[in-house]
Every structure is written in structure tokens, then in C-alpha cells.
Amino acid sequence: MFVLSERAQDFIVRSKAFIQQEIEPVETQFWHDVHHLNVDGDWTKWSWPAQLEQLKAKAKAAGLWNMFLPDPVLGAGLSVQEYAHIAELTGRSLIAPTVFNCNAPDSGNMEVLWRYGTDAQKQQWLMPLLEGKIRSVFGMTEPEVASSDATNMQATAVVEGDEIVLNGRKWWSSGLGDPNAKIIIFMAHTPDPSKDRHHQHSMVLVPVDSEGVTIERMLPVFGDYDAPHGHGQMNFDNVRVPVSNFIGGAGQGFEIAQGRLGPGRIHHCMRCIGAAEKALELMIDRGMSRHAFGKEILKLGGNLERVADARVAIDQARLLTLYAAYKMDTVGNMAALTEISAIKVVAPNVLQQVVDMAIQIHGGAGVSRDTPLTAFFNQARSLRLADGPDEVHKSMIAKLELKKRGYGRKKPSEQ
Structure with missing residues (x-):
């Protein structure tokens, strides 16, 4: 049942060696530098040590990049089970997932764009994410409702002509504090009485710098802001984006x-x-x-x-x-x-x-x-x-x- 292909075994062996030889020897100092660089809470000044880009470049050159993606051209072409073993290896380190460009929420957002995005969406947002040039955010949880039931969602995405108008507040949006965060996948209610309650929500692509998007604060977890990645609260006030920014169409959320x-x-x-x-x-x-x-x-x-x-x-x-x-x-x-x-x-x-x-x-x-x-x-x-x-x-x-x-x-x- 759990037999791995030779190709998968090769990725696992090389990933393990890279973590042991390139990441583990520098990780303690890396996080020391992170804590020195970033003032908790002042997310506008957060930054990553230069060493992160150096490690990412080494991983990319070694072919240990986007291994989560089952696409054999854009990713490693591994099955879910095969990549699972690599995910375990990366879990031993707090930085390895990022070094391999396999970190949350980016990996999930990239998979959404790969599976459901249009060619234009892939070109504009998926490719820079796959190249590690930008980071992304996923906005689902809300502060005013019990988000364990996603149908409680109060944020709205309403079509007006050729635009989508977005309103609502999201929190615990991981990666919002990252200085390279450029795009948000915003999930919201798109009212349609003709559809059942599980077909009235949509996912919308929203650039972080869109007019009406306000990053209100970063949220500490047990007193730690997880800088410079961060988990933030954001408000959408009549944010307007083109209808083409729906992922998979309205109601497919x-x-x-x-x-x-x-x-x-x-x-x-x-x-x-x-x-x-x-x-x-x-x-x-x-x-x-x-x-x-x-x-x-x-x-x-x-x-x-x-x-x-x-x-x-x-x-x-x-x-x-x-x-x-x-x-x-x-x-x-x-x-x-x-x-x-x-x-x-x-x-x-x-x-x-x-x-x-x-x-x-x-x-x-x-x-x-x-x-x-x-x-x-x-x-x-x-x-x-x-x-x-x-x-x-x-x-x-x-x-x-x-x-x-x-x-x-x-x-x-x-x-």
C-alpha cells in the first residue's frame, strides 16, 4: 500500500540531506536573527534575514522546490502519499517548508490556482508564487461569528456590473504580515436564493494593496506574533475588483x-x-x-x-x-x-x-x-x-x- 516509486525515494533522500546539511546547522542562528530584526507587533517593519533567500536559491537549484504540487512540470509530480513523507521531514524544522516553497498558506493557495484558476490568473499570481517571488494570504475566518460553521460567514462578494464588491472583516489570516504578501484569496457570501447554502460562497482574488483593504493588526499566539509571517486581521470596505477575479466562478467557494x-x-x-x-x-x-x-x-x-x-x-x-x-x-x-x-x-x-x-x-x-x-x-x-x-x-x-x-x-x- 505504501510502496514509493524510485523517483519519490530520491526526493525524500535529497530533502533529508538538504535539511541536515543546509538548514539544521544554521537554524538556531536564523531564528535569533529573525527575533532581533523584528519588533513584535510593529508588522510594518518586519523583514526576513537575507539568509532565507540564499537557502531558497540553493533548494531551487537542487530541484527541491514546489514538491507539494502534483504537476510534473510546475511541481515535482508526486502523489499526495509520496509528498507526505517529505512534509514529515520538513516538519522537523520551523523554516524548511518555506525554504522549499512548500509552506502554508501558499501551498494551498497555489493548488487552488493550479486546479481552478484561469490562464490569466495563473500567469499573474500562480507563476510568481511558484517562483517564490511573492507570498499569499487566505481569508476565511471571521471575528464576529462562530467560524467552525463556515456558512455563518458574514463577509460578502456581490456582483455589480463587471465588478465584485467586497465587504467584511477577516482574522487569523496567516502570512498577512509578511513583507512579500501580495495577494489574498478572500472567501465570502455571494447571495443567490436559487442555490442551496453550500453554493452561495465564492473565492475572490484581491491584491493586498487594493483600495479599501485595511490591515488592522497582527494577532499574537500565546504572546508570539510569529514575525515576520504573522496572523492578521483585515477589513474590506467596498473593495472593488473585476468579475474575472472570481476563482472558478461565483458560488464555487x-x-x-x-x-x-x-x-x-x-x-x-x-x-x-x-x-x-x-x-x-x-x-x-x-x-x-x-x-x-x-x-x-x-x-x-x-x-x-x-x-x-x-x-x-x-x-x-x-x-x-x-x-x-x-x-x-x-x-x-x-x-x-x-x-x-x-x-x-x-x-x-x-x-x-x-x-x-x-x-x-x-x-x-x-x-x-x-x-x-x-x-x-x-x-x-x-x-x-x-x-x-x-x-x-x-x-x-x-x-x-x-x-x-x-x-x-x-x-x-x-x-
Whole structure:
């Protein structure tokens, strides 16, 4: 089931070597430079160290670029399952996804444009994204409604003549603070009484510098602004763009979102697994190098059992995620809904649990910036909300299980 082609194995081997040889030796200093360069909250002055472009150039020259995209010309042409192994490797590093141009939300936005964009949209926005010249933003979550139900969306995209008029507020829009962010995919309600509620939302391309777009603030996560990437709040006040800026046409937003989130969840979950592996390694090395009460601290209390628990949990999460990827490749996203929801629950929770164990073993160092553990914990806890909270995915799994037993179907009298 999980057999990899020689080509995929080659990408995996080369990606692993690049991370070990080019990224890991400089990553600690890189993030030190990031924190020195950027004043938290003052997003207008955020910038990346020059070393990022140098690393990206090396990755591009090595052919380790856009590996998430299944297109054999524009990307690596790997299947979802094949790329999943690379996503795991990149999850061990906080910068590797960006170095390989495989980072969120850009990878999802690029896939949307690749699948649903017009030739003109691809030329104007997809190609610069694929080249790593610009960054992008995805605007879906809103501050005034329970966004776990996307049909609550209040932002609007209304057609007036040959223009789309956009109004509404979005927040937790990742990448909004990036100095290279140039384009927003804005999801909004396009009212149409003739259509059901899942065909009344649209995705619209909006340049960041459009008149009426206001970036109101960056939002800290556990006190960290994630500079210079950032998660921002933005307001759209009668923003006007051409009708040609619809992606896939008016009312296609939910269909596109499902296509976008399927592979994206595999990427997120495998990166979680990679981060969990890194956290476990740090936990073991720390626990075996520190002594208390006459022995290594990893051998005190129930710490060895925690190592075993972490190993079992990580391997279970990996197998479940690879199985979801396999089903997506072979029978499609709709047939893999249970597995996609399951991994979205499992992988971030496993990462959260393993990182928490590692933090405990590290003591005070575990809650500092001396290790990547606080960033991994931030990632895990945030992902339990992003792309649908745990509860929504569990509800989906339960409904599908009931449906298998014949419950939840409409009665003949209701059809």
C-alpha cells in the first residue's frame, strides 16, 4: 500500500540531506536573527534575514522546490502519499517548508490556482508564487461569528456590473504580515436564493494593496506574533475588483475549499509528525544528558514509559495519515472524509502531548526560545482550531459512522 516509486525515494533522500546539511546547522542562528530584526507587533517593519533567500536559491537549484504540487512540470509530480513523507521531514524544522516553497498558506493557495484558476490568473499570481517571488494570504475566518460553521460567514462578494464588491472583516489570516504578501484569496457570501447554502460562497482574488483593504493588526499566539509571517486581521470596505477575479466562478467557494483543504491537511498532519519526532529526540537527548538523584533524569519516575507512549502515538498517527493520503490518491477526497477528519484530530493532539512531555524533561529551557519546543507546542495547539476544530471533525466522523449503519439518511417521505 505504501510502496514509493524510485523517483519519490530520491526526493525524500535529497530533502533529508538538504535539511541536515543546509538548514539544521544554521537554524538556531536564523531564528535569533529573525527575533532581533523584528519588533513584535510593529508588522510594518518586519523583514526576513537575507539568509532565507540564499537557502531558497540553493533548494531551487537542487530541484527541491514546489514538491507539494502534483504537476510534473510546475511541481515535482508526486502523489499526495509520496509528498507526505517529505512534509514529515520538513516538519522537523520551523523554516524548511518555506525554504522549499512548500509552506502554508501558499501551498494551498497555489493548488487552488493550479486546479481552478484561469490562464490569466495563473500567469499573474500562480507563476510568481511558484517562483517564490511573492507570498499569499487566505481569508476565511471571521471575528464576529462562530467560524467552525463556515456558512455563518458574514463577509460578502456581490456582483455589480463587471465588478465584485467586497465587504467584511477577516482574522487569523496567516502570512498577512509578511513583507512579500501580495495577494489574498478572500472567501465570502455571494447571495443567490436559487442555490442551496453550500453554493452561495465564492473565492475572490484581491491584491493586498487594493483600495479599501485595511490591515488592522497582527494577532499574537500565546504572546508570539510569529514575525515576520504573522496572523492578521483585515477589513474590506467596498473593495472593488473585476468579475474575472472570481476563482472558478461565483458560488464555487465550498467546492474549492474542500479541494484545497484535503491535501493541506495531509501536509499539516505530516509536519506535526515530523515535529513530534524532533521533540522526542530532544526529550531523549536532554533526559539522558542531565542527572538528578544519582541517575539520568529520563530514568526517573515514569519518564521511560512516556518515551514508549510517544513512540507508539507517533507511529499510529503516521500510519493513519499515510492511509488517508493513500485513499485520497486512489479513491478521492470524498471517499477519504473519515480518514481526513481523523488525522486532523489525531496528529495535532499527538504533537501537543509529545511536546508537553519534552518540555517537562527540559525544565525551564523547555518554555524558552532556546529550543523549538514552544514553537512546536504553539503549532499543535493552534492546529486543533485551524482548518476546523477537533469537535467539528469528530462530529463528521460520527455522522459517517452512523450513515454506514443506515442512520441519518432521509426517510422516503422526506425526499
